[in-house]
Amino acid sequence: MPSVFTARALLLDMDGTLVDSDAVVERCWSRWAVRQGLDPAAVLRVVHGRQGHATMAELLPHRPMAQNYAENAVMLAEETADLEGVVPVPGAPAFLAALTGHPHALVTSAGEQLALARMGAAGLPLPPVRVTAERVGAGKPDPEGFLKGAAELGFAPEECLVFEDAEVGIAAARAAGMRVVGVGPRAAAFGPSAHAASLEDVVVAAAGGVLTVTVG
Structure with a gap:
């Protein structure tokens, strides 16, 4: 009904x-996961719907938030430039x-x-x-x-x-x-x-x- x-x-x-x-998100965040030594599949289960710095804080809880904000700015620029798919x-x-x-x-x-x-x-x-x-x-x-x-x-x-x-x-x-x-x-x-x-x-x-x- x-x-x-x-x-x-x-x-x-x-x-x-x-x-x-999804194609862009998976490309960008998979690369980020590999740089952090994290499992890309695990990262992609968390990332959807969140602001990038919140995803980073969830996955790397002991890292300073200032680093997350700085890295998120880089990630946003990367995602904005990648529109394939x-x-x-x-x-x-x-x-x-x-x-x-x-x-x-x-x-x-x-x-x-x-x-x-x-x-x-x-x-x-x-x-x-x-x-x-x-x-x-x-x-x-x-x-x-x-x-x-x-x-x-x-x-x-x-x-x-x-x-x-x-x-x-x-x-x-x-x-x-x-x-x-x-x-x-x-x-x-x-x-x-x-x-x-x-x-x-x-x-x-x-x-x-x-x-x-x-x-x-």
Whole structure:
């Protein structure tokens, strides 16, 4: 049975939700793992949805955070320059087209330049409201980004519906008091309010300032 939600605004993660950037993430973070003497597969299980310095802190807990921030700046530049294989998630162009003129925001752990680069490489329009890594004090799974996105759009948390693919993002949405649609193969395991294999399984209709979202 399809799941049907009504909302006043949608809050959208980027990587894994709108943009398939797995190829870049795997290349960059696998190289980083090898440099640190870590198992790349173990690193890739942790990295999705987090800010880079938070991933480093999780994997190397005894390392000074200043080193993580410095290394993350290098990593961000590397990821921003590497756009090979960055494509839209199936259904993303039509999904975003359906949101044109309706309240929605991008809430991503990526920095502004990385978000611009990846959305551009995928040929996707940028939402007018964007909450990127530079704009929060605490990244996902902290709810700050989603709460900030809702506030900037002018809606209460319970009026918003989140789209996410990663465990930390789904946890952040829940902590913000929001319903969340899990997108893609990773998301189903993390207990979202509903799950879509891709955005091809999501239909958005708008009437009277209310968005009706059908999943499945």
